[in-house]
Structure formats: structure tokens, C-alpha cells
Amino acid sequence: MANRTENTNGLLTSQPERQDKVLDNQIERLSVIEARLRSLTVYNDAWQINNANSEGVIPFRIESTPEYGRYMVAARDVKAGEVIFREPPVVITPKAGAGPTCLSCFRTLPVEYSGCPGCGAPLCETSCNGKWHTSSECQSLTALSLKDPYKCALSQCDPNQNCYTNYNLNSLESQNGDISTNNSHSKSSDEGEKLTLKMVKLLNTLLTPLRTLLLMEESTELSNMIVSLQSHSENRSKLPIGQFFENQILGPLQTCFKDKISTNLLHFICGIFDTSAFNITLENGSHGRAIMPLAAMLNHSCMANTERFFCKGFLVIRATVDITEGEPITNPYTHTILGNQMRQTYLMKTKLFQCMCPRCCDPRELGSDASSLICRKCGKGLIHPPQDIANDWECDNCQESVSLQTVKMMLRMSNALLTASRGSVTSMRQALKKLCQVLGMQNYIVMEMKMVLVDALIQQREECTSCDDLEEVLQLTGDLLNFTGIVRPGRTRFRGLMLLRQLQASIELLSNEQADIIRLRKAYSILSNENLISQLEECRDILLYDSLFPQVTNLDEKFKMLQEITT
Numbered sequence: 001m002a003n004r005t006e007n008t009n010g011l012l013t014s015q016p017e018r019q020d021k022v023l024d025n026q027i028e029r030l031s032v033i034e035a036r037l038r039s040l041t042v043y044n045d046a047w048q049i050n051n052a053n054s055e056g057v058i059p060f061r062i063e064s065t066p067e068y069g070r071y072m073v074a075a076r077d078v079k080a081g082e083v084i085f086r087e088p089p090v091v092i093t094p095k096a097g098a099g100p101t102c103l104s105c106f107r108t109l110p111v112e113y114s115g116c117p118g119c120g121a122p123l124c125e126t127s128c129n130g131k132w133h134t135s136s137e138c139q140s141l142t143a144l145s146l147k148d149p150y151k152c153a154l155s156q157c158d159p160n161q162n163c164y165t166n167y168n169l170n171s172l173e174s175q176n177g178d179i180s181t182n183n184s185h186s187k188s189s190d191e192g193e194k195l196t197l198k199m200v201k202l203l204n205t206l207l208t209p210l211r212t213l214l215l216m217e218e219s220t221e222l223s224n225m226i227v228s229l230q231s232h233s234e235n236r237s238k239l240p241i242g243q244f245f246e247n248q249i250l251g252p253l254q255t256c257f258k259d260k261i262s263t264n265l266l267h268f269i270c271g272i273f274d275t276s277a278f279n280i281t282l283e284n285g286s287h288g289r290a291i292m293p294l295a296a297m298l299n300h301s302c303m304a305n306t307e308r309f310f311c312k313g314f315l316v317i318r319a320t321v322d323i324t325e326g327e328p329i330t331n332p333y334t335h336t337i338l339g340n341q342m343r344q345t346y347l348m349k350t351k352l353f354q355c356m357c358p359r360c361c362d363p364r365e366l367g368s369d370a371s372s373l374i375c376r377k378c379g380k381g382l383i384h385p386p387q388d389i390a391n392d393w394e395c396d397n398c399q400e401s402v403s404l405q406t407v408k409m410m411l412r413m414s415n416a417l418l419t420a421s422r423g424s425v426t427s428m429r430q431a432l433k434k435l436c437q438v439l440g441m442q443n444y445i446v447m448e449m450k451m452v453l454v455d456a457l458i459q460q461r462e463e464c465t466s467c468d469d470l471e472e473v474l475q476l477t478g479d480l481l482n483f484t485g486i487v488r489p490g491r492t493r494f495r496g497l498m499l500l501r502q503l504q505a506s507i508e509l510l511s512n513e514q515a516d517i518i519r520l521r522k523a524y525s526i527l528s529n530e531n532l533i534s535q536l537e538e539c540r541d542i543l544l545y546d547s548l549f550p551q552v553t554n555l556d557e558k559f560k561m562l563q564e565i566t567t
Contacts, residue, residue, distance in 0.1 A: 032228040033062055033070070035221065036293050043086045043314065059084050060329055062297055069230060071299040071328055078323040080491055081541060084306060086314040089290035090222055091211050092132055094204040095279060096289065099197060101204060103137075105130030106286035111197075120146035122200060136214050140256040146195060146203070153252045154199040154206075206249050209269040210256060212291070225293045231271035232352045233264070241349075245270050274350055280310040281547050290315070301330035301357045302343060307493050309545035316545045320490035336488045337451065339371035339444040341389065359487060363387060368486040370447070373410065374440030375400055382440060383407075414438060414445045418452070425460065425469075428453045447483050450476045454501050473505035496542030499535050500552060506532070507558055 037058070041047050047058050059082070061075045078084060094101040100109035102124040103116075114123045119141040121133065144153045195203065216223035236242045245266055254261050276296035277289045292315050298306065305323050308331055309316045323329060333351060334343040340360055347355055359365050363385040364372065372382040373393070381397025392401045414435055421431035432449045439446055454476050457469050477498045484494050536559060543549050 032224050033294065033297065036225055039221075040085065040087055040294065043088070044083075046083070047085075068299060070297055072297045074323045074325050074327050074329055076325050078319045078329075080319050080321050082319045084317045084319060084329065085294060086316050087292045087294050088314050089280070089292055090225065091215055092280070092288045092290045093207045093211055093273075094289070095287050096205065097201065098204045098287075100200050101286075102128060102130065102133075103207070104128040104133035105284060106132070106282055106288045107284060108286065115147065116141075118142065119144075120195075121203070122195075132211075134214070136218070137211065140210060140214065143255050143258075144203075144252055149195050149199065152195065152199060153255045154195070154202045156251065202248065202252070205245075206252055206256075208273050208289070209245075209249065209253055209261075209266055212269050212273070213257065213261070213265075226269075226272060226291070229272045229276050229291075229293060229296050231268045232275055233267040233271040235352055236271045236274065237263075237267040239349075241274070242267055242270075275352075278308065278315065280315070282310065283312065283547075285547065295331075298331040299328060300333040300347070300351070300353075300355060301328075302332060302334060302336075302355055302359045303357050303488055304330040304332040305490070306331050307491070307542075309493070310547075311545040318491075318545070320492050332488075336484055336492065336494050337444055337447050340365060340385070341371060342444070366486055368483060369440075369442045370444040370483070370487065372440065372442065373402075373407065374438075374443075382442070410438065411445070418445060418449050421449075422452065425453070425456050428456060441479075447480060450480055454480070454498075458501055458504055467509060470505045470509040474502060474509075477502040477505070491538070491542045493542065493546065496539055496546065497548070499539040500543065500548060500555070503532075503536055503539060503555055503559075504551075507555060507562060510562055511558070 037047075057076075059074060059076055059078050060072045062070055063073050064070045092106070094103070094106060098108075100111065100113055100122050101107070102109055102113075103121050104123055105128050107124045109122055109124060114125050115121065116123050116133065116138060117126055118135075118138040121138070121141050123133065145151045146154075149155060212226060216226060237246070246263055249270075250261070250263060250266050253266060273289065273291065276293075277291055278295060279287065280290050281287055290310075295308070295315055295317065298317070305319060305321050305327070306317050306329060307320050309318070317329075317331065319329075334346055338346075340363070344354060344360060347353060354360075369382055369384070372384045375381045375383050375395040375397060377400040378395060378398040381395040381400075383393045383395045383400070383402050385393060390404065392403050393407055394401050417431050417434065421427040428449065432446070432453060435443070435446050435449055454473055457473050460469075480498045481495065481502070484492065484498070488494070536556065540549075540552050540556065543552050
């Protein structure tokens with residue numbers, strides 16, 4: 001016999017009697033989520049009560065089980081492409097490991113940046129119109145003496161200890177390119193000496209707990225919301241990630257809050273971010289990490305049925321496939337292109353759980369063989385991962401056995417080759433050829449190399465992209481579309497991006513004055529095809545809330561002009 005707890009929105013679900021204590025706790029937490037839902041109604045027109053029975057049309061509800069905790073399920077059938085909800089962030093901080101960043105608008109800064117007149121924190125300009133560097137934050141950071149790097153509290157931290165992102169503070173690369181990472185202080189002509197890059201990176205890390213704690217002091221409602229989120233703080237505190245925060249961040253944070261912050265509270269707040277935060281791209285193209293309490297109810301699946309976008313200040317969650325009533329609504333925490341072991345390692349280190357989706361449970365990854373390797377002995381078969389990852393790998397053709405250590409060495413060298421080849425199209429092509437020979441055409445590292453090469457070819461198209469380059473883009477994007485169609489079908493952002501690149505190459509090829517008559521006819525026959533026109537419509541729909549949507553709009557206009565010219 002099950003207990004059932006009712007509320008006005010019907011968000012709570014049945015639980016076994018033996019889970020009474022857990023249920024009491026979950027009821028309290030779910031009531032906080034209900035309050036969040038009520039506050040978001042104004043941003044989600046489809047939730048408004050719109051019929052005689054006064055029944056809302058919220059497309060989801062929150063359920064809770066001991067195994068999965070709180071999670072979101074469909075309260076009705078949801079169509080592919082439907083917006084399930086929009087939610088503004090409650091906290092945004094710079095991305096983990098970020099270099100000099102404006103604390104107000106998150107723009108990436110050069111070495112010589114403007115300092116906040118009040119506390120000395122990095123800003124793009126003293127009159128920046130961003131909203132995230134608040135007066136309360138400025139007042140708190142003043143205690144760190146950021147204006148004097150030699151007295152700054154961050155200078156007391158150990159610069160050789162790795163931070164929780166597994167970056168070494170001595171060797172981080174700037175988002176703007178190569179920046180010296182020694183201990184020298186960069187100077188601005190009118191601002192005096194600045195923080196070292198190591199201090200800047202520590203400051204960006206410190207902002208995660210600092211901004212969250214300031215928000216909790218200012219708003220009881222948001223404080224309850226944040227405290228209701230999952231943290232894994234007990235397990236996290238024992239890991240290197242927890243030790244880094246305890247040894248490097250706790251001291252400066254206590255300086256900001258006059259020793260009012262305990263070690264347990266620090267682990268709890270940082271654990272919430274690591275468990276529940278989303279990486280976002282803002283309107284100005286800058287990047288950050290944000291907490292959206294409702295979105296935190298989305299459980300992970302490598303074959304998720306939703307995609308997330310950040311548009312005009314809101315996280316937008318859209319269905320990528322049809323979702324039936326009662327089905328969990330999921331979102332991916334990892335990149336689709338990665339192989340099983342890479343995704344599982346990331347999830348275990350950062351989210352502290354193991355994914356059991358169909359792809360993760362299948363060594364051959366739904367038939368994509370994304371983690372398999374070409375057999376070096378027979379050259380015909382594939383060496384597949386075993387069910388038990390500790391066992392040897394075996395060829396499906398000649399039964400050749402390869403040790404796990406050998407496989408790890410091959411993957412490590414392949415990843416190094418991929419990284420080293422970035423920056424030069426010629427180097428990327430050579431690396432791709434070598435990787436295909438060593439790993440096979442189907443391997444996820446090969447797919448990643450193809451994706452990197454596509455972006456490089458598209459980015460150079462206005463300068464020197466040849467017709468051969470454009471045809472290469474068509475081939476590569478075709479391979480990538482086939483791959484994502486296997487491992488994560490539906491209207492995903494990755495599919496939208498590859499459709500965009502394919503369409504850009506096709507239209508560029510038609511517009512290229514150097515194209516010979518055969519290529520022109522081939523391109524025109526492709527562009528006239530109704531299937532390609534539908535792909536343009538699909539691309540437009542998928543990327544509607546994406547920062548790349550202006551590129552789709554420009555492509556659409558160019559396509560119409562070309563059709564007029566050629567008809």
C-alpha cells in the first residue's frame with residue numbers, strides 16, 4: 001500500500017510507506033520547486049490556465065524515488081520541437097578555469113584590463129553595463145585587497161596545486177590565445193599593477209561560492225531554492241576537487257565573510273554547482289556557468305530527449321523527439337561525440353554517478369562502434385570493448401586479443417595527435433588520415449577530428465576555401481550526421497550545427513566563381529532538391545534559440561537570392 005501526498009499542482013507522486021522519512025524530506029524540497037514553478041509562469045505562456053476546467057497545461061511534473069532522487073517526467077505527450085520551459089538563471093559565474101574575465105558581463109579580457117574602482121576586480125570597462133558584479137560583491141571582494149597583488153589574500157594560495165577542473169594554474173591557456181603564465185604582474189598605463197593570472201583564475205573559482213552565498217543572504221526564497229538542490233558534498237569533500245576548495249578557496253572566502261563560512265558550507269555550495277550548473281553562452285558570445293533550479297530537475301541521459309539553449313537571458317529546454325506521458329524528461333551532461341568510457345569517466349568525476357542508458361550499457365554503442373578500434377592484425381575486423389572494462393579487447397574477425405593497457409596507450413597518443421594538429425588545416429588533414437589508419441573510420445576520436453576540421457574549413461571560407469575544401473565539408477558533415485543519427489537521433493543541436501555547416505558549404509560552392517560547370521550543376525541539383533530545402537527548414541527550427549541563429553538567417557537569405565538567379 002502506498003501513501004499519496006496531494007498538493008494544488010499535483011506534483012508529488014506515490015511513495016512506499018517504508019520511505020516515510022525520505023518522503024517528508026522530499027515533500028519539503030518539492031514544495032520549494034512548486035514555488036519556483038509559480039514564479040516562472042510569467043515566462044511560460046503555455047502554462048497559463050486556459051480552459052473552463054481551470055486546469056493548467058504544464059507539460060511536466062516532478063517525481064521522486066530513492067534511486068533517482070527528484071526528476072522530471074512528462075505530464076502529457078510532448079511533441080518534438082516543443083518548448084518545455086524557460087528559466088532565467090539565479091546565479092552566473094565565470095566558467096571553471098577561465099582566465100581574465102569581466103565579472104559584470106563575462107567578456108574575455110586581455111592581460112591589461114580595467115579594474116573595478118571599488119574593489120579592483122577585473123572589468124571590461126569601469127562603465128560596463130553588465131549586471132553581475134553587484135555592490136555587495138564589490139564590498140565583499142574589497143577585503144581581499146585585489147588592488148595590491150602583493151598583499152592580496154589570493155597570493156597566499158599554493159600556485160602549484162591543481163584546481164578542481166584538473167587544470168594546473170601554472171599552465172592554463174587563455175581564451176584569447178597565448179598569455180604568459182609566470183608570476184609577473186601585468187600593468188595598465190593608468191590603473192597600476194594587476195593580479196597575476198594565477199590569482200585571476202583563483203578569483204574566478206572563488207566567485208562560485210561567493211556569489212551563491214551573497215544571493216542566499218539577500219533572498220530567503222532563493223536561499224531555500226538553492227539549499228534544496230543536490231550537492232553530494234560528503235563524497236565530494238574527500239576527492240581532490242574538494243581538497244582544492246578546502247585548501248585554496250576557504251581562506252579567501254572566510255576573509256570576504258569575516259570567518260562566517262564553515263568548511264561544510266563551502267563543500268555544500270560548490271557541490272551544488274558541480275552537480276547542477278549548466279555551461280551557457282550569453283548574448284555577447286561570452287561564456288559562464290549558471291544555476292537554474294528547475295533545470296536541475298532534469299536527469300542525465302546520453303540519449304536525452306531534450307536540448308538546452310540560452311537565449312535572451314533564459315535557459316530554453318526543447319524536446320528533440322516525441323516524449324510520451326510518464327516518460328522521464330532528460331538532458332545530456334556530456335558531449336554526444338565522446339565514447340562510452342570518456343563520458344562515464346567525466347560523469348563519475350564531476351557528477352558522481354554512473355550512467356546506465358542504452359548506449360552506455362552497449363559496448364558497441366548502438367551499432368556505431370564509436371569506441372571500437374580497427375584490428376591492426378587482420379585489417380578487416382574491429383576490436384570491441386568488453387562488457388567488463390578490465391578484460392582484454394577482442395577482434396570480431398580474427399579474435400586477436402589486445403590488452404587494456406595497449407588500448408589506453410593508443411587512445412592517449414591519438415588524443416595528443418588531435419590536440420597537436422589544431423590550428424592548421426593541413427595538419428588536421430594529416431592527423432585525420434593517420435587516425436583513420438590507427439583507430440578506424442568509426443572511432444569517436446576520428447569523429448571529433450572531423451568536426452574540428454569542418455569548423456576550420458568553414459571559418460576560412462571567406463579567405464581561401466577552394467571548391468575541393470567545400471566538397472570535403474559536404475563529405476565530413478554527412479559522416480557526422482550519420483553518426484549522430486545512430487547515437488542520439490532527433491532534433492539535437494549537434495544535428496542542427498552539422499546541417500548548418502553542410503548547407504553553408506553547398507551554397508558557398510554554388511556561389512564560388514572558381515567552380516567549374518560540373519560542380520555548379522552538381523551544387524544546383526543539390527540546392528533544387530526538395531529534401532535539402534526541408535533540411536534548411538529543419539536547421540532553422542533546431543537553432544531557433546541558438547546563438548548561431550543569425551547565421552541561419554543569413555544563409556536563408558542567400559539561398560533565396562541564388563534560387564532567384566538560377567531560375
